[in-house]
Every structure is written in structure tokens, then in C-alpha cells.
Amino acid sequence: MSKLKSLVREAIEEIKPYVPGKPIEEVERELGITNVIKLASNENPLGPSPEAVEAMRNMAEKVHMYPDGNCYYLKRRLASMFGLTKNNFIIGNGSDEILKLIAETFIKEGDEAIIANPTFSEYTFATQLMGGKCVYVDLKDFRYDLPAMADRITDRTKLIFVCNPNNPTGTIVTASEVEDFMRRVPEEVIVVFDEAYWEYVTSEDYPDTLEYVKKGKKNVIILRTFSKVYGLAGLRIGYGMANSELIEWINRAREPFNVNSIAQAAALAALEDQVHVRKSININNESKEWLYRKLEEIGLSYVPTEANFMLINVKHDSRQVFQKLLERGVIVRTGDIFGLDQYIRVTIGTLNQNERFIEALQEVLKELEQ
Numbered sequence: 203m204s205k206l207k208s209l210v211r212e213a214i215e216e217i218k219p220y221v222p223g224k225p226i227e228e229v230e231r232e233l234g235i236t237n238v239i240k241l242a243s244n245e246n247p248l249g250p251s252p253e254a255v256e257a258m259r260n261m262a263e264k265v266h267m268y269p270d271g272n273c274y275y276l277k278r279r280l281a282s283m284f285g286l287t288k289n290n291f292i293i294g295n296g297s298d299e300i301l302k303l304i305a306e307t308f309i310k311e312g313d314e315a316i317i318a319n320p321t322f323s324e325y326t327f328a329t330q331l332m333g334g335k336c337v338y339v340d341l342k343d344f345r346y347d348l349p350a351m352a353d354r355i356t357d358r359t360k361l362i363f364v365c366n367p368n369n370p371t372g373t374i375v376t377a378s379e380v381e382d383f384m385r386r387v388p389e390e391v392i393v394v395f396d397e398a399y400w401e402y403v404t405s406e407d408y409p410d411t412l413e414y415v416k417k418g419k420k421n422v423i424i425l426r427t428f429s430k431v432y433g434l435a436g437l438r439i440g441y442g443m444a445n446s447e448l449i450e451w452i453n454r455a456r457e458p459f460n461v462n463s464i465a466q467a468a469a470l471a472a473l474e475d476q477v478h479v480r481k482s483i484n485i486n487n488e489s490k491e492w493l494y495r496k497l498e499e500i501g502l503s504y505v506p507t508e509a510n511f512m513l514i515n516v517k518h519d520s521r522q523v524f525q526k527l528l529e530r531g532v533i534v535r536t537g538d539i540f541g542l543d544q545y546i547r548v549t550i551g552t553l554n555q556n557e558r559f560i561e562a563l564q565e566v567l568k569e570l571e572q
């Protein structure tokens with residue numbers, strides 16, 4: 203082991219392995235229980251659109267052929283949806299892949315990336331992988347502190363990541379905050395707006411970052427995904443939007459067939475089924491309000507969310523609460539991985555799933571208070 207370690211790149215040594223949400227099958231196997239629900243990875247509880255499933259079935263018969271490495275039809279559809287051109291798009295094996303491609307394209311050893319704390323862990327992963335330095339800026343009242351992030355820009359700053367809505371808090375930065383921030387960002391710094399949850403946002407103050415791509419004055423990359431409201435997380439498909447020059451450079455780091463044909467077909471069909479998207483958003487909104495009410499009844503505080511997950515202050519060690527919820531067949535995320543020891547992050551489920559979660563949570567808290 204130690205001999206092998208000497209062969210490993212220093213950057214790899216520094217990387218902490220990603221902790222994913224526990225899969226249902228693993229919990230059922232380990233605890234010998236059934237009927238487990240997973241509210242841990244911010245997936246769409248309704249699943250994919252039936253039209254996407256049909257498209258997957260049809261494409262399954264053609265998987266002996268390589269996929270379209272250029273994702274032509276998907277780019278064309280997205281371009282017409284957002285008023286851009288195909289050259290403004292990169293499609294990835296999940297937006298995770300695009301994050302990694304961005305770092306591979308731009309981060310040189312010693313370059314800095316400004317990253318909020320806590321936020322989505324892949325920004326750290328991608329930066330560290332390339333030997334970059336992560337410059338962390340704490341959230342303020344669970345929200346991104348963009349002025350403080352701008353204060354940390356130096357000559358070494360290459361990338362700034364803005365997760366909006368932020369994972370794990372569900373909070374957003376507003377249009378005027380982004381405007382003020384962008385005024386302070388030098389032209390040679392690239393800002394990545396990760397908008398994985400943008401479809402769920404209800405606030406009128408949410409920024410229209412596409413304007414930066416359209417104007418092409420700043421180096422902005424917007425990341426979005428089919429893993430959340432479109433319910434296609436298992437297929438791994440997401441997209442990035444930026445000025446065509448940025449896209450061209452990132453494309454050089456991309457594997458030629460990075461997005462499989464089933465994912466491309468499903469994403470295209472899913473885009474056509476906006477009824478399913480609307481239904482998913484409506485259920486999320488109803489469920490969110492229901493959860494707010496229940497938590498207030500129980501006397502637990504939470505962070506109001508613009509996404510399909512929320513942070514709840516459980517007033518006890520989050521690992522203990524997590525474990526006891528697990529034993530009752532409910533998988534959530536512990537807050538300690540985000541430095542929030544008394545919080546859990548819960549995906550907003552269907553009304554039935556939320557009922558099960560609240561019931562289990564009440565039991566757990568009662569047990570811990572005895």
C-alpha cells in the first residue's frame with residue numbers, strides 16, 4: 203500500500219472520496235428491511251417522463267451503434283429553447299463531467315478557485331484533481347456571500363463556482379447580487395453558475411444568467427442537468443452553456459462519445475414533456491409547503507428552500523438522527539459532511555413519502571429525548 207502511495211500524484215492524495223447518498227438496495231440488504239425510501243440525492247420522486255422511457259426503449263435496440271458524439275439533436279433543441287446556438291452548448295455525462303472538464307481545461311497547478319462553504323463538493327474535487335487551490339468563503343445566514351467571494355479574487359483566481367440554488371442549503375443569490383458581483387469579476391476569470399435546480403425556483407429575484415452568455419462579455423458557464431426535475435439521474439446527462447469560444451476549449455478535453463445514445467434520446471423526449479416537468483414542480487411546491495407546516499408544528503426550524511431539498515435543524519447529532527431514520531427505512535443526508543452537525547438534508551418527496559419521513563422523524567426525536 204505505502205509503495206503504491208509513492209506512485210500516486212499529490213493532487214490525488216488530497217482528494218477525499220465522494221460520499222454518495224446510500225442506495226435503497228444497500229440499506230435493505232444491510233438492515234434486512236423492505237420498503238425503504240430514499241430522500242438523500244435530490245432525485246425526482248415521480249421518476250422520468252413516460253415519453254422519455256419510451257424513447258429509451260426504442261433506442262435500446264440501436265445500442266450496437268456509437269452515439270452521436272456531437273449530440274446534434276439535443277443541442278439543437280436546447281438552443282431553440284434558450285435562444286442560443288448549438289455552439290453555445292456542451293453536453294456531459296452528467297453536469298459532474300462538465301465540472302471536471304472545466305477544471306481540466308483551465309486549472310493549472312497553483313491556480314485558485316473560489317468556492318463557497320458549504321456547497322456542492324464536486325467543485326473542490328475538480329479543482330483539487332488538477333492541482334488547483336480551493337479558496338473557501340463561508341456562507342452568511344445559509345446564503346452565498348458574493349461580496350466576500352469577490353474580495354478573494356486575486357491574480358491567481360481562475361474559476362469561481364456559484365451554486366444557485368445552493369446545495370445543501372436550497373438558498374439562492376438574487377439578480378441584483380449577481381449583477382453587483384459580476385461587475386467586480388475581471389474578464390479573465392471564469393464564473394460557473396451551477397443551476398442544477400433552477401426549474402424549481404419560485405423567487406422572482408432569481409438571476410437570468412443566460413444574458414451573460416448571450417452578451418458574451420464575461421466568461422460565464424451555466425450548468426444544468428437532466429438528473430433533477432427531468433428524473434434521469436441514472437442515465438447521467440447534463441449540459442453547459444457558454445460563449446462558443448469557451449465551449450470550443452472545453453470540448454478539447456471531452457471524450458468523443460461521452461454521452462450515451464439512450465441518455466440523448468431520453469433527454470430529448472423529456473424536454474418535449476413539459477407537462478411532466480410542471481407536475482413535478484407543482485408536487486414539489488405542495489410538498490414543500492406541507493413540510494414547512496409540519497416542521498413548524500413539531501417545533502423544528504428549517505432553511506426555506508428554492509430547490510427540491512431542504513435543510514432541517516434536528517437539534518441532535520445528525521449522524522444519530524440519520525442512523526435511526528435509516529432503521530425506519532428513510533434515507534436522508536447527514537449535515538456533518540457540510541459542517542452542519544445538527545442538520546439533515548432531506549429531498550422533498552411525494553406527499554406519501556413526506557408523511558413517512560415526518561412520522562419517522564417524530565419517533566426518532568422522541569427516542570433521543572428520552
Ligand SMILES: Cc1ncc(COP(=O)(O)O)c(C=O)c1O
Nearest residue numbers: 296297298322369398427429440
Ligand atoms: C448543485 C449540483 N450540481 C450538479 C449536480 C450533479 O448533477 P449531474 O447528475 O448532472 O452530474 C448535483 C447533484 O446532486 C448538484 O446538487
